[in-house]
Amino acid sequence: MGYxxxxxxxxERRMTIRLSASISMLFDELPLEDRIxxxxxxxxxxxxxxxxxxxxxxxxxxxxxxxxxxxxxINSPAGDWAKGxxxxxxxxxxxxxxxxxxxxxxxxxxxxxxxxxxxxxxxxEPEDGAATQTYVENLRYFADLAAGDGIAVLIEPVNxxxxxxxxxxxxxxxxxxxxxxxxxPNLRLLFDAYHIRAMDEEPxxxxxxxxxxxxxxxxxxxxxxxxxxxxxxxxxxLFRKIDARGYQGWIGCEYRPSHxxxxxxxxxxxxxxxxxx
Numbered sequence: 001m002g003y004x005x006x007x008x009x010x011x012e013r014r015m016t017i018r019l020s021a022s023i024s025m026l027f028d029e030l031p032l033e034d035r036i037x038x039x040x041x042x043x044x045x046x047x048x049x050x051x052x053x054x055x056x057x058x059x060x061x062x063x064x065x066x067x068x069x070x071x072x073x074i075n076s077p078a079g080d081w082a083k084g085x086x087x088x089x090x091x092x093x094x095x096x097x098x099x100x101x102x103x104x105x106x107x108x109x110x111x112x113x114x115x116x117x118x119x120x121x122x123x124x125e126p127e128d129g130a131a132t133q134t135y136v137e138n139l140r141y142f143a144d145l146a147a148g149d150g151i152a153v154l155i156e157p158v159n160x161x162x163x164x165x166x167x168x169x170x171x172x173x174x175x176x177x178x179x180x181x182x183x184x185p186n187l188r189l190l191f192d193a194y195h196i197r198a199m200d201e202e203p204x205x206x207x208x209x210x211x212x213x214x215x216x217x218x219x220x221x222x223x224x225x226x227x228x229x230x231x232x233x234x235x236x237x238l239f240r241k242i243d244a245r246g247y248q249g250w251i252g253c254e255y256r257p258s259h260x261x262x263x264x265x266x267x268x269x270x271x272x273x274x275x276x277x
Contacts, residue, residue: 016243016246016247016248017239017242017243017251017271018045018046018249018250018251018271019044019045019046019250019251019252019253019268019271019272020044020045020046020047020048020070020072020073020250020251020252020253021035021039021042021044021046021047021048021252021253022047022048022049022050022218022252022253022254022255023035023036023038023039023047023048023049024048024049024050024051024254025253025254025255025256025257026039026253026255026257026261026264027039027042027261028257028261029260029261032049032054032055033055033056033059033060033063035047036060036063036064036067036069037063037066037067038261039067039069040067040068040069042261042262042265042272043265043269043272044069044272045068045069045070046069046070046071046072046250047064047069047070047071047072048071048072048073048074048250048252048254049071049073049074049075050074050075050118050254051075051078051081052074052075052108052112053077053104053108057108057111057112058111060111060112061111061112061113064112064113070113070114071109071112071113071114072114072115072116072216072250072252073114073116073117073118073154073190073216073250073252074105074108074109074112074114074116074117074118075105075117075118075120076088076089076101076102076104076105076117076118076119076120076142077101077104077105077120078120079094079097079122084123085122085123086120086121086122086123086164086166086167087119087120087121087122087123087167087168088101088120088122089119089120089121089122089134089135089138089139089142090121090122090123090124090128090131090132090134090135090138090168091122091124091131091134092130092131092133092134095134095137095138098138099138099141102119102138102141102142102145102146103145105117106145106146106149106151109146109149109151110149110151114151115150115151115152116151116152116153116154116188116215116216117142117146117151117152117153117154118154118155118156118190118216119138119139119142119153119154119155121135121155121158121167121168121169122167122168123166123167123168124166124168125166125168126168126169126170126174128168131168135168135178136178136181136182139153139155139178139182139184139187140182140184143182143184143186143187144184146186147184147185147186150186151186152186152187152188152215152216153184153186153187153188154187154188154189154190154215154216155169155175155178155179155187155188155189155190156169156175156189156190156191156192156195156218157169157170157171157172157174157175157192157195157196157199158170158192158195159194159195159198159199160199161198161199162198163195163198163225170199171199171201172189172196172201172206172209172210175189175213176189176210176213179213188213188214188215188216189210189213189214189215190214190215190216190217190218191206191207191210191214191216191217191218192217192218192219192220192254193207193217193218193219193220193222193233193235193238194218194219194220194221194222194225194233194254194255197222197232197233198222198223203233203234203238204234204237204238204241207238207241207242207245208241211245211247214247214249215249216249216250216252217242217247217249217250217251217252218251218252218253218254219235219251219252219253219254219255220253220254220255220256221233221235221255224256224258225255225256226255226256226257226258226264227253227255227257227258227264227265227267227268228255228267228268229267230258253265253268
């Protein structure tokens with residue numbers, strides 16, 4: 001189902017929707033350090049970065065301040081991605097390394113005034129008791145570490161069919177149970193509509209269930225993980241539901257542009273037009 005063009009009434013009603021640019025995926029024709037000003041020129045008010053540790057935090061903060069942008073979200077270090085690591089939080093043998101990486105993430109978030117960190121889980125089966133116990137202990141530690149700076153720690157169910165085979169956190173119910181069991185006020189859900197749909201859940205229905213726990217939303221269409229309008233997710237209805245719920249957080253554009261980044265943002269112009277050059 002393609003994305004229906006927004007009417008003037010839609011735009012007026014949805015002024016609360018705030019889009020952030022994933023500079024890990026958008027503007028990939030530019031070096032990472034040049035993507036912050038590129039996001040500002042495109043009209044975004046916020047950026048997020050899955051792998052921000054190559055950025056100079058002082059330069060990044062200067063760019064953010066200069067262009068009036070907010071760093072919305074970063075990920076915790078994932079280990080050696082090239083060698084197959086997909087996070088450290090569920091790995092009992094690497095508990096010490098995870099805690100050092102959590103401190104690294106909090107330090108970078110503090111330096112860039114970022115208020116949300118996605119704690120990447122890692123590869124393990126959900127039935128693995130040792131992995132689950134380690135994950136719970138590490139999330140409690142991370143949430144407590146981040147709380148003093150007013151930083152939310154997010155957990156994200158990721159699809160294991162296409163993007164991350166073997167990833168531990170792979171469903172909304174699993175994430176809801178963990179958040180309920182840990183009971184940390186700053187532990188929240190990262191709701192990614194693309195991953196939800198890739199695991200055969202309907203994003204609009206899933207959003208209604210998960211809404212009270214959501215700290216951040218990310219979007220990409222399915223299949224293909226391109227911009228809204230290229231696949232089968234009904235983003236018109238999903239945005240209506242997000243607006244009706246009074247969600248005040250950010251919606252991260254974490255997709256691979258089907259053509260250029262500029263062309264891929266045509267759907268988003270009603271939300272960016274107030275800032276576009």
